[in-house]
Amino acid sequence: MKQPSLKKLTQKWEIFKMIKLPLAEQPHFVFQGEGRYAGQKMLLLRVQGCTLNCPWCDSKHTWKMPEEKHWIDIDEYLNDKVSNKIMITGGQPSLYIEQIADLVDAYPEIDFYIEDDGSYDWSDNFNPIDKNVYFTFSPKIDNGLQFAQRNYNYLKNVDLKFVVTSAAAIQEVAHFAETFGIDKDNIWIMPQGETRAELFSLIDFLCDKTLVYGFNFTIRNHIFIYNKKRYV
Ligand code: SF4
Numbered sequence: 755m756k757q758p759s760l761k762k763l764t765q766k767w768e769i770f771k772m773i774k775l776p777l778a779e780q781p782h783f784v785f786q787g788e789g790r791y792a793g794q795k796m797l798l799l800r801v802q803g804c805t806l807n808c809p810w811c812d813s814k815h816t817w818k819m820p821e822e823k824h825w826i827d828i829d830e831y832l833n834d835k836v837s838n839k840i841m842i843t844g845g846q847p848s849l850y851i852e853q854i855a856d857l858v859d860a861y862p863e864i865d866f867y868i869e870d871d872g873s874y875d876w877s878d879n880f881n882p883i884d885k886n887v888y889f890t891f892s893p894k895i896d897n898g899l900q901f902a903q904r905n906y907n908y909l910k911n912v913d914l915k916f917v918v919t920s921a922a923a924i925q926e927v928a929h930f931a932e933t934f935g936i937d938k939d940n941i942w943i944m945p946q947g948e949t950r951a952e953l954f955s956l957i958d959f960l961c962d963k964t965l966v967y968g969f970n971f972t973i974r975n976h977i978f979i980y981n982k983k984r985y986v
Pocket residue numbers: 804805806807808810811812813814816844845846871
């Protein structure tokens with residue numbers, strides 16, 4: 755895809771500022787670390803606010819609901835490293851579905867990669883024919899499967915990513931996939947871990963089990979590259 759010009763992007767960012775998405779960090783360019791799009795350069799927008807309190811969360815600084823200081827002017831991030839891919843993660847992007855839908859409408863030439871827990875229904879705000887939006891939902895086994903199926907059925911370009919530590923959890927994912935008719939090619943198993951050591955301790959046997967069930971497997975590239983270092 756042809757890269758949009760810097761001038762055009764700058765005009766678009768003026769629209770972005772009006773849309774008001776609260777951010778937990780200064781936007782910065784990263785390589786996507788997980789799943790189908792791992793390794794691709796993207797501008798990371800990490801939203802502020804999350805209601806889920808997952809015990810393994812590596813972004814606890816996003817949990818607090820947004821305050822005025824989280825409305826960040828991102829003009830300065832437009833530089834020669836510009837990418838036409840934007841990742842929106844959290845925190846919990848589903849708290850801002852309407853704002854994100856406005857953002858997608860305002861930037862038809864940009865591809866959006868939305869990483870969310872998937873415990874809310876996105877299908878009311880996103881038309882299934884939206885081609886420049888790629889969802890990765892990471893539902894919790896015991897919470898969030900309710901909308902996972904609906905989001906999967908009504909949106910385009912949907913992957914489901916499950917964070918696991920055991921073979922039993924992969925078995926639960928298999929049960930879910932079979933019950934709701936989810937294509938295995940759209941399911942990703944990811945080991946839980948915030949450090950290289952934690953990931954290394956799980957990768958071997960989880961890889962083997964994932965293959966047995968016929969799912970995809972993803973590591974967390976950013977942990978292997980940066981370990982616990984943030985904002986890189
Ligand atoms: S949904 Fe994401 S940001 Fe929220 S607690 Fe869970 S892992 Fe952390």
